[in-house]
Amino acid sequence: MVELTVREALRDAMAEEMRSDADVFLMGEEVAEYQGAYKVSQGLLEEFGARRVIDTPITEAGFAGIGIGAAMAGLKPIVEFMTFNFAMQAIDQIVNSAAKTNYMSGGLVNVPIVFRGPNGAASRVAAQHSQCYAAWYAHVPGLKVVAPFSAADAKGLLKAAIRDPNPVIFLENEILYGQSFDVPDSADHIVPIGSANVVRPGSDVTITTFSIMVGKALEAAEALAGEGIDAEIIDLRSIRPLDTETIITSVEKTNRLITVEEGWPTAGIGAEISATVTERAFDFLDAPVLRVGGSDVPLPYAANLETLALPQAETIADAARKLCR
Amino acid sequence: MAGAKKKSKTTKSGVKQGGKAAVSRETLETYYREMLMIRRFEEKAGQMYGMGLIGGFCHLYIGQEAVVTGLQHALEPGDSVITGYRCHAHMLAAGADPRAVMAELTGRADGVSKGKGGSMHMFTPEGGFYGGHGIVGAQAPLGAGFGFANKYRANDRVSVTYFGDGAANQGQVFEAFNMAALWKLPVIFVIENNHYAMGTSVTRSTAIQELCQRGEAFGIPGQQVDGMDVLAVQAASEKAVAQCRADEGPVLLEMMTYRYRGHSMSDPAKYRTREEVSKVRQERDPIEHVRDMLVAAGHADDDSLREVDKAVKAEVNDAAEFAQNNQAPDAAELFTDIMAEA
Ligand SMILES: Cc1ncc(C[n+]2csc(CCOP(=O)(O)OP(=O)(O)O)c2C)c(N)n1
Numbered sequence: 099m100v101e102l103t104v105r106e107a108l109r110d111a112m113a114e115e116m117r118s119d120a121d122v123f124l125m126g127e128e129v130a131e132y133q134g135a136y137k138v139s140q141g142l143l144e145e146f147g148a149r150r151v152i153d154t155p156i157t158e159a160g161f162a163g164i165g166i167g168a169a170m171a172g173l174k175p176i177v178e179f180m181t182f183n184f185a186m187q188a189i190d191q192i193v194n195s196a197a198k199t200n201y202m203s204g205g206l207v208n209v210p211i212v213f214r215g216p217n218g219a220a221s222r223v224a225a226q227h228s229q230c231y232a233a234w235y236a237h238v239p240g241l242k243v244v245a246p247f248s249a250a251d252a253k254g255l256l257k258a259a260i261r262d263p264n265p266v267i268f269l270e271n272e273i274l275y276g277q278s279f280d281v282p283d284s285a286d287h288i289v290p291i292g293s294a295n296v297v298r299p300g301s302d303v304t305i306t307t308f309s310i311m312v313g314k315a316l317e318a319a320e321a322l323a324g325e326g327i328d329a330e331i332i333d334l335r336s337i338r339p340l341d342t343e344t345i346i347t348s349v350e351k352t353n354r355l356i357t358v359e360e361g362w363p364t365a366g367i368g369a370e371i372s373a374t375v376t377e378r379a380f381d382f383l384d385a386p387v388l389r390v391g392g393s394d395v396p397l398p399y400a401a402n403l404e405t406l407a408l409p410q411a412e413t414i415a416d417a418a419r420k421l422c423r
Numbered sequence: 424m425a426g427a428k429k430k431s432k433t434t435k436s437g438v439k440q441g442g443k444a445a446v447s448r449e450t451l452e453t454y455y456r457e458m459l460m461i462r463r464f465e466e467k468a469g470q471m472y473g474m475g476l477i478g479g480f481c482h483l484y485i486g487q488e489a490v491v492t493g494l495q496h497a498l499e500p501g502d503s504v505i506t507g508y509r510c511h512a513h514m515l516a517a518g519a520d521p522r523a524v525m526a527e528l529t530g531r532a533d534g535v536s537k538g539k540g541g542s543m544h545m546f547t548p549e550g551g552f553y554g555g556h557g558i559v560g561a562q563a564p565l566g567a568g569f570g571f572a573n574k575y576r577a578n579d580r581v582s583v584t585y586f587g588d589g590a591a592n593q594g595q596v597f598e599a600f601n602m603a604a605l606w607k608l609p610v611i612f613v614i615e616n617n618h619y620a621m622g623t624s625v626t627r628s629t630a631i632q633e634l635c636q637r638g639e640a641f642g643i644p645g646q647q648v649d650g651m652d653v654l655a656v657q658a659a660s661e662k663a664v665a666q667c668r669a670d671e672g673p674v675l676l677e678m679m680t681y682r683y684r685g686h687s688m689s690d691p692a693k694y695r696t697r698e699e700v701s702k703v704r705q706e707r708d709p710i711e712h713v714r715d716m717l718v719a720a721g722h723a724d725d726d727s728l729r730e731v732d733k734a735v736k737a738e739v740n741d742a743a744e745f746a747q748n749n750q751a752p753d754a755a756e757l758f759t760d761i762m763a764e765a
């Protein structure tokens with residue numbers, strides 16, 4: 099094991115895959131000379147040169163489309179969005195061109211591309227820069243969607259995403275970039291897309307979550323443990339495909355479920371999990387499924403309102419208390 | 424550059440052009456005070472950011488003061504203005520209360536957006552200013568939409584639509600150009616060319632460097648203007664406004680300017696040299712330029728200018744004081760303003 103920040107783990111994943119596959123390249127705004135707006139691509143220009151680490155103009159629809167075309171032609175682009183908020187400029191290309199082509203062509207043309215970048219709220223960057231897109235992309239057949247929490251998963255999942263023959267939406271988190279975790283010290287460290295991880299076993303309530311909210315859920319579990327509530331935390335890691343087996347196995351044990359996400363709850367990931375569990379494990383539930391999500395408002399700038407709008411460890415703990423009472 | 428054919432419609436006015444003779448003392452004094460106000464306001468915002476009183480992204484306008492100041496003076500009530508996230512100066516130019524602007528930066532209850540928008544999202548419809556938008560390039564069609572509304576109402580008003588050199592590459596900018604030209608909308612597209620989009624210089628992002636030519640494919644006349652010279656800006660703007668009011672369709676102005684500070688507060692600005700920045704500051708500073716004119720014409724001396732500076736500082740300090748002491752928004756505000764009341 100080596101200790102790496104999420105930022106370093108992502109960089110290493112890209113560098114390793116670029117070393118082993120000449121068709122892999124990185125493209126996006128400020129990825130080369132600036133070393134990435136959040137320094138995720140630090141050192142890549144130096145190692146791989148301007149042919150493979152490419153600064154683009156601010157033209158998301160255009161370069162996403164160019165990436166998708168290049169992927170159809172057999173290359174394996176990693177397209178960085180400075181943040182996923184700006185991928186909305188390109189979402190037509192992602193959904194209509196990347197996600198659907200394999201199907202529309204009867205399997206003749208596939209699109210091996212990774213779209214990656216920070217997703218969700220950062221710190222006080224307000225409504226247009228703070229949105230979680232997990233549910234948006236999870237909606238679309240033809241896409242895979244992953245959202246790691248730890249550096250080990252960030253690295254293993256990114257490598258899996260780059261090797262995947264399909265378009266993968268890779269949702270990072272700006273606040274997590276600087277956090278350190280133990281990472282297996284091996285170029286073979288791959289985390290298969292589609293498998294969740296029970297990061298804390300427990301017997302009283304299942305909490306499903308992903309990305310930065312895993313940390314908040316773990317914090318909540320600590321507080322709850324002191325009150326005699328033993329929470330099981332599932333880091334989904336992969337949003338599409340969703341590892342429903344792991345979730346259901348857990349619910350069969352705990353008989354209670356809370357879903358946690360930073361994004362809006364309406365038609366969100368929690369709504370999807372709640373429906374799935376209701377369909378497949380209804381008889382195991384001792385209580386209604388609770389959804390914890392961001393407040394149903396555009397994210398405000400003011401510090402106090404922002405804190406109120408985003409799920410905190412305390413919000414999650416409160417939901418568990420309510421459910422386990 | 425290479426291969427670009429210039430049509431007669433696109434003109435480049437050289438540096439210092441437009442700074443013609445008969446400018447009144449009053450006009451110069453007004454420009455001096457207004458530009459100084461923007462600069463001191465932004466300096467204060469930068470300080471307060473450093474003190475942790477302002478959070479998130481904060482993009483300062485320092486260096487570009489002549490653009491918004493000169494343009495605003497060509498406008499009349501009922502004209503509208505829209506821009507991106509670098510918008511504090513546009514707010515002040517549109518007549519917003521500096522206290523309310525600063526309180527928005529600190530995210531307090533009496534901020535212009537009640538603390539909900541922050542640095543990038545401010546509006547003063549009263550002053551004809553409609554934001555304050557965070558998605559690069561998105562304001563271009565919005566501004567064209569204001570032009571559309573004017574044309575629809577046949578009201579003679581113009582829409583000033585600002586965006587950056589980086590934003591000029593976004594596809595929707597070209598879509599807006601085409602429709603604005605097709606429908607002869609009264610829109611002045613203003614590219615604030617400060618030479619950089621974050622760390623990317625225009626030379627690294629743009630196939631044809633002359634952004635004033637960007638409208639030619641759509642028949643939109645373009646002009647390159649010395650954006651460090653408020654009089655040149657005003658002259659070009661007045662001409663553009665007159666064309667729009669005369670129903671001649673959209674106009675494109677490329678304002679050659681420069682931002683002295685980093686892109687936002689977190690930018691170490693390693694993509695350019697200190698010398699490059701200090702050269703512009705020394706040789707082309709828009710405020711110094713007006714100051715020199717005032718002194719040369721005998722309208723002002725060190726003492727009188729110091730008085731102006733003092734008054735401006737007092738106003739900025741008052742705004743800062745207010746913004747620090749104003750209370751945070753009430754928690755209930757989290758759920759207000761999501762929908763307009765019917
Ligand atoms: C669609 C979109 N892509 C990327 C960004 C991130 N971003 C914010 S400002 C900026 C640079 C814009 O430069 P320019 O248009 O020249 O304006 P300036 O900042 O120089 O005023 C970038 C890339 C964004 N806000 N929106």
Ligand SMILES: [Mg+2]
Nearest residue numbers: 587588619620
């Ligand atoms: Mg710029």
